[in-house]
Amino acid sequence: MGGETHTIRREGEVPEFWRKDNRLGGTNKPYKVNVVVSDQFSTGLKVLVVDDDVTRLRILEQMLRYHVTTCSQATIALNILREKKDCFDIVLSDARVPGMIDYKLLEHVGLETDLPIIMMSADGRTGAFVRIEALKNIWQYVVRKITL
Amino acid sequence: MERTQQHRQVAHMRQSLFDQGLLDEQFVQLEELQDDANPNFVEEVVTLFYRDSARLVLNIDQALDKTPLDFSKLDSYMHQFKGSASSIGAKKVKGECTLFREYCKAGNGEGCMKTFQQLKKDYAVLRKKLETYFQLARQVGPVETACRRK
Numbered sequence: 001m002g003g004e005t006h007t008i009r010r011e012g013e014v015p016e017f018w019r020k021d022n023r024l025g026g027t028n029k030p031y032k033v034n035v036v037v038s039d040q041f042s043t044g045l046k047v048l049v050v051d052d053d054v055t056r057l058r059i060l061e062q063m064l065r066y067h068v069t070t071c072s073q074a075t076i077a078l079n080i081l082r083e084k085k086d087c088f089d090i091v092l093s094d095a096r097v098p099g100m101i102d103y104k105l106l107e108h109v110g111l112e113t114d115l116p117i118i119m120m121s122a123d124g125r126t127g128a129f130v131r132i133e134a135l136k137n138i139w140q141y142v143v144r145k146i147t148l
Numbered sequence: 149m150e151r152t153q154q155h156r157q158v159a160h161m162r163q164s165l166f167d168q169g170l171l172d173e174q175f176v177q178l179e180e181l182q183d184d185a186n187p188n189f190v191e192e193v194v195t196l197f198y199r200d201s202a203r204l205v206l207n208i209d210q211a212l213d214k215t216p217l218d219f220s221k222l223d224s225y226m227h228q229f230k231g232s233a234s235s236i237g238a239k240k241v242k243g244e245c246t247l248f249r250e251y252c253k254a255g256n257g258e259g260c261m262k263t264f265q266q267l268k269k270d271y272a273v274l275r276k277k278l279e280t281y282f283q284l285a286r287q288v289g290p291v292e293t294a295c296r297r298k
Contacts, residue, residue: 053228055197056235062181062189 050077050093060092078108081115091117154288161281170274175237191282197236198275204229205268212261222260223252233271240270 046067051057057070069088071077081088091109109117165171175190182189208225211218230245244267251259 053232053235054200055193055232058193058196059178059181059235062186 046088046090048077048080048088048091050074050091052094056094064092081109081113085113088115091115093117151288154284158281158285158288161284165277165281170240170270170277171237172239172242173237174234178237188282188286191278191286194236194278194282197232197238201229201232201271204232205271208264212257212264217257217260219252219255219257219260223249226252238271238274241267241274244270 047064048069048071049057049060049064050071051060052072054072057072061068061070069080071080109115178190178193204225208222208229211222211225226245226248230242230249233241233245244263248260248263248267251263
């Protein structure tokens with residue numbers, strides 16, 4: 001894992017993320033799209049990670065090996081994104097982040113930016129813990145379906 | 149010679165934590181993340197966990213003291229705690245978290261309290277054992293217990 005590029009192993013799974021699309025008549029509701037991403041991306045990818053669990057945050061920081069900015073409060077994350085709009089390529093967030101109710105962060109980011117967001121296990125029943133093997137390849141991580 | 153002996157001691161200590169069901173695969177994943185730039189990563193994460201989860205333990209204790217019990221709140225605290233414990237591979241503690249949450253769903257206050265007492269014991273035992281392990285591991289120097297696999 002010391003290399004400079006990460007190869008995406010698709011293994012039949014299509015990555016999913018939320019994205020705002022202006023062409024749909026400016027709908028405010030984020031929706032799920034399936035996209036095909038390029039096979040390689042450099043470690044220059046800039047990720048904003050939002051999670052209220054500091055232990056998980058530290059693990060993600062170590063795992064991602066990209067230019068990572070970590071944040072434990074949704075309101076702060078949002079401010080960061082507003083101030084430094086072009087500084088991030090992707091947002092990785094736990095759905096239950098303090099400062100906002102449930103999926104508000106997702107909604108705000110969807111409205112105000114074009115950034116893809118990957119939401120981490122928001123399922124209250126299984127428990128939100130980091131699945132390192134899955135996250136070894138960020139694009140393969142399964143995004144839980146969110147009903148807004 | 150003595151060095152090898154110590155290495156074996158550390159490896160044995162580490163293995164016993166798995167054998168006793170205290171740690172799971174997640175811990176190994178953490179070890180694999182350790183590298184030259186972050187040589188004490190695992191210890192750092194474990195320390196972070198214990199420091200951060202202390203307040204959750206307190207919250208749960210306080211919530212268990214109230215009458216009547218707010219099971220939804222208890223469940224919410226435990227959900228957070230479980231997530232945290234899982235991320236360091238604390239297998240036994242994680243199991244107790246699950247049990248606690250089941251008692252919450254069943255509205256069984258007695259079950260919650262008993263489980264939490266046991267959980268706190270195991271949580272403390274794990275801390276002690278890991279502290280001892282990390283201390284010894286640091287004295288002995290890097291051991292090839294886990295290497296970064298592709």
